Amino acid sequence: MSGIFCSLKQLSVTYGRGAGALDCIDLDILTGERLAIIGESGSGKSTLARALAGLLPERAKVSGEILWPGLGHPPRPGRDFGFVFQDPGSSLNPVLTIGEQIAEGARRHLGLSWKQAYARAEELLGRVRMPQPDKAMRAFFHQLSGGQRQRVAIAAAIAAKPALLIADEATSALDVVVQAEIVRLLDGLVREDGTTLLFITHDIALASGFVDRIAVFQNSRLVEAGPVRSVISAPENDYTAALIASHRDLATPPLVAEAAS
Numbered sequence: 001m002s003g004i005f006c007s008l009k010q011l012s013v014t015y016g017r018g019a020g021a022l023d024c025i026d027l028d029i030l031t032g033e034r035l036a037i038i039g040e041s042g043s044g045k046s047t048l049a050r051a052l053a054g055l056l057p058e059r060a061k062v063s064g065e066i067l068w069p070g071l072g073h074p075p076r077p078g079r080d081f082g083f084v085f086q087d088p089g090s091s092l093n094p095v096l097t098i099g100e101q102i103a104e105g106a107r108r109h110l111g112l113s114w115k116q117a118y119a120r121a122e123e124l125l126g127r128v129r130m131p132q133p134d135k136a137m138r139a140f141f142h143q144l145s146g147g148q149r150q151r152v153a154i155a156a157a158i159a160a161k162p163a164l165l166i167a168d169e170a171t172s173a174l175d176v177v178v179q180a181e182i183v184r185l186l187d188g189l190v191r192e193d194g195t196t197l198l199f200i201t202h203d204i205a206l207a208s209g210f211v212d213r214i215a216v217f218q219n220s221r222l223v224e225a226g227p228v229r230s231v232i233s234a235p236e237n238d239y240t241a242a243l244i245a246s247h248r249d250l251a252t253p254p255l256v257a258e259a260a261s
């Protein structure tokens with residue numbers, strides 16, 4: 001783990017006239033770390049992701065600063081960030097083949113020829129463990145299972161070799177077994193590539209199984225951030241403690257040790 005990738009300084013976001021969606025957030029994201037953003041619905045998790053990726057709607061009011069010491073240049077949205085959402089259909093085009101979708105990103109952002117981009121797409125489908133990558137290249141989105149769709153979305157998200165991968169409830173729609181497979185896949189990919197991962201979820205148990213650090217949000221505020229082991233075993237904040245207590249298996253010592261290993 002080396003240095004600060006991104007630094008939020010007193011970041012606040014308000015949509016239109018409503019109450020603030022993020023309130024004076026101070027948070028450093030470290031280069032190459034896997035950071036979980038935890039919090040219940042409406043706590044501001046996705047707003048944080050959108051603010052980082054430059055995807056807030058125009059009417060949103062933003063104050064404070066986002067610095068990118070780890071990038072060394074102003075962020076280029078399509079190039080430096082990869083996104084995986086809960087619903088992979090929202091970012092994939094139903095009339096393109098899987099191969100075309102993934103190749104397009106690689107071609108556009110890495111300046112590859114179509115031929116090179118197709119080769120890269122097939123290689124990426126292998127990396128995300130799609131069964132029969134060559135066949136999957138010619139398949140359409142609707143022909144795939146939920147887990148396979150999320151694998152394709154991950155392949156598309158990493159096609160341009162982003163420095164930061166943001167997974168926003170990426171596994172929430174999947175059943176528990178597939179959820180675990182996708183988490184393992186994401187974890188392996190970012191470790192291999194040294195990609196910084198922001199893993200956004202309301203599920204503290206799922207996140208604490210693999211991330212390095214946890215940041216807990218409640219009502220637009222960051223209430224606690226720290227290494228997974230210390231947050232789980234000795235939460236400083238009552239809300240964090242309640243989240244952990246609601247997962248009996250998390251509070252059990254052997255699993256805490258396992259999560260931190």
Ligand SMILES: Nc1ncnc2c1ncn2[C@@H]1O[C@H](COP(=O)(O)OP(=O)(O)OP(=O)(O)O)[C@@H](O)[C@H]1O
Pocket residue numbers: 015016018020021039040041042043044045046047048057202
């Ligand atoms: N496009 C928008 N326009 C107006 N208000 C919004 C918009 N997006 C989010 N909000 C509001 O901002 C607050 C934070 O929302 P956000 O989507 O960041 O929460 P979240 O933690 O990601 O929730 P969830 O777990 O349900 O995805 C909420 O009060 C929400 O209603």
Ligand code: NI
Pocket residue numbers: 045046047168
């Ligand atoms: Ni959200």
